[in-house]
Amino acid sequence: MLPRRTVVGAADPEIVEAMSLSASEYWRSLAMAGQEQMRLVRAEFHRRLPQERGLRTTARQWFLIEMITGSEIMAARPLFQSAMGVPAMSDLNSQTAYWDAAATTKTFTHPLHMPWLDDVDEHAAILDYGCGYGRTMQALEQQGFTDLAGVDTAPGMISRAHALHPTMRFAVLDAPPTLAHPDASIDVVILFAVLTCIPGNDAQRRLVGELSRVLKPGGTLYLSDLLLQDDERNRARYARFAERYGTYGVFETGDGAVCRHHPSDWFTSLLADFEIADTRRITVATMNGHESKGIQILARRGPLC
Template identity: 85%
Template sequence: MSNLDSQTAYWDTAATTKTFTHPLHAPWLDDVNRHAAILDYGCGYGRTMEALAQQGFDNLSGVDTSPGMITQARALHPTMRFAVLDTPPTLARPDASILFAVLTCIPSNHAQKRLIAELSRVLKPGGTLYLSDLLIQDDERNRDRYARFAEHHDAYGVFETGDGAVCRHHPSDWFPSLLADFENIDTRRITVATMNGHESAGIQILARRPSQAQVGPVDSFTAGLEDR
């Protein structure tokens, strides 16, 4: 994954300065065994893992490419399991995974496809993927910055924030293509505050790896990264 697609230095700093807010939709978890192994891929400072623990899940692991995020996660949640992911997107211990606003931190199509392919590889047949991310926005501020950075980043929806991050908002039709190897279970639209405090339209997708897929070295439940 390129430096642009990991931006580790930025996220190390953001670990203690940003607040993430993507909501965990509890009804989607009703049928998931509370002892299922869950890997929060892009766990950030552990906010989503804490929400899962409050729902009764007891086999949680979090990984992130940012050492600063993992340091903060361990400080806030000393009894939980966290590890720095040194070689994204290859998973070292893929019990399962969650993707909450991780894709918005990965600007390129290629890197996003590599990540989803790895999650598909490691997730057991019939396992679930829970993804939460941000859509293309319709307001003038966002339209202006999409247009301003489109040529430089060769994609409409990729933009640079004032404090140095390169982020991406997605057209809704990108996700069916990205998740072509998964079966869609449910989709919901959400409104969420971004890490810089702006209200934005988002999407959450619950999907399943087909049961006939080749078995990978994972356990049971997958979702999305810590929201950014």
């Protein structure tokens, strides 16, 4: 155990400078380290602290007082993540803290291909799962659809949605992916850029199963998501994080999210209980402004067994 000690003066002006991207990546990796790694982490912290010029004072003070003195590391880890401005990724398949923090800053751009909805009645019950701030619901309303509802795991996103679209129906999911809707009660489910935010295979399957439950026989699932990219930047981060998360295509973004890009055949497997009516490839800007390849799938719910 390392003794309590002060490494640099608390008033050191270089220490209180804004965190640089390279520093944030390093400290994020420390925040997510397992308990068995922490002795090495503490030694490395002492070695590197004088070299870092982007470490926030709050994080530095917490690390020195709590971590180095050997307090309950795993219990206190969320405090360190909070001090660093990094969401606590205790549940990678919802990441509510990240999406709450991002609610006012992100712009979503997956396009709504209206010809796919030409045969949908204007009074059909449409559910936007992962509605964010209501962008897609607004587009549907402008096309004349009247029975619209949106749900999201992030209260911050729903607050923004209410502020932007006060007459629309939005709700926070308390226990995702469980929905309050009865069986076979929805005509169309919109699922735009949601699976990319759910890294786990099982969590994705649970979500699709829940959407199948609430869809009427013959109901429509309109999915839009991101494919594996073939550029050097993405290939490098897929490889970097494959061992940590166990799936090639799962990666950490520079601002603290854990996301996933998919091979196209994964969607075929995921939607095995649906009839695929149509697919289309798209190019879309991600929430962080990178042009990426995506896929849209129009699927039909089979008859009830």
